[in-house]
Amino acid sequence: MVAPPDSDGARSRAAHIALVLFVGLYIVVFLLKLLSLAEIPSGDSALVNVAVYGTLLLLGAVAFHRELARAIRRVVARRGRAALILIAGLIGVIAATMLGGWLAAVLLEATGLWGTPLQNDLIIGRATKAISPFVLIPIGGVIGPLAEELMFRQFLIGLIGRRAPTWAAVVVSGILFGMLHMSALTLPEAINVIPHACTGIAFGALYVASGRNLCYSSTIHVFNNLTGLLAPVL
Template sequence: MAELRRPDFLSYAFSVRDGIAAGFYVLFLLIFSYAPGLGIPGLTTLIPNPLLAGYVVNLAFYLSAGALAAWASWRYAVRETRILATRPWLTLAIIPGGVFVMLLLTAVAVAFTGPPETAVNQEAVQGLVVSLPPLLIIPLLVLIAPFVEEYIFRHLLIGKLSRHLNIWACCIISVLLFAGIHLAGKEALTLPVLMPYLAMGAVLVGIYVWAGNNFILSYAVHAAKNLLAVVLTYAVPAELLQ
């Protein structure tokens, strides 16, 4: 794939913008994970429904984090989108293919570790999805959140960190942190709970590196996986999901 190469005219050094975007993401994620009781003054009065209030907080967080990530990475995003456009059919094939490999890898892992346990984070997401309309859920879970996570866990932790650390070490760090961050502050990091996130992270890392460190491609696969999960949650009865 000669076209899918790291753009030479863009520096892969960490920038001040990266520091601001990553710092905002980490700071507020730690607050939400380990100090949820801090809350937002007046939020429960303004929005009595706790699910809707939680959605508003998450939307505000990801909109802010997404704006900062786009501000820090827009030159890379534009360049990488143009690269993918040179082979549109290959790109379109990789997206569903990546989702399929993700599901297959999870199934294989489950065969060795036993049935996966539903993470608290996943239960919360399912609660939001079944309680709110798609027009509210899809922008958050399919468009914004995957972009922020691919910027942090692939573009920064592999693309830029690999200038200073072995790329395979960066890949391992990316997979582990991607899985761990979804469970931070919520439950023990047991293998059955971690496995779906480890499988997802491993596939996204593989696609990112194979495509010449193209985080727009891994973002597209991540977004497609989330879209599939949202569609299934709406389409499948709650008792079957359990």
């Protein structure tokens, strides 16, 4: 049974069940990779993707409805402060991603692997050509990143933080977030996901620094994904 992190006392039975289903489905879809968006270009299969990703987001929202409601209330109550946090967070995420990109480039050059692409980037490139924008943009640009934030920030940082320092929870969840983008356990893949891991760590640091408010990291994550997808689609 999955332990409910970041709860205010006893979590409701429905929320606890939703949490277990959310984590289980996430593992099946992303870790075991039993359903790949890139392999489903059109037709009924695309509808299956929408259903699965939508279900993930719905389960996550039910599981963490108290935390999310509290986070939204805090943002609405202090909109000026929220805007400043978003700006600072965006700058921090960009800086962390650039640092990760520089480190990956140095390591690829040092190991003679320069020019070896990350397979996840190639898959996304093919998906932008094969899948309708009406499917790709909602899933890859909005639903996907929101589900990732619920999993890696809201759930994992809380879970790991029960047995380790907060900074360790942020780093571990960020590294796991980076590894999610690996297609194989190879050296080129490991080096190429460093920018993703650094981005994940930055998201985690923002989440913790904002008082564990998922609104900020989620907003920036959605913004990043949308800008990355809209350019090739348009």
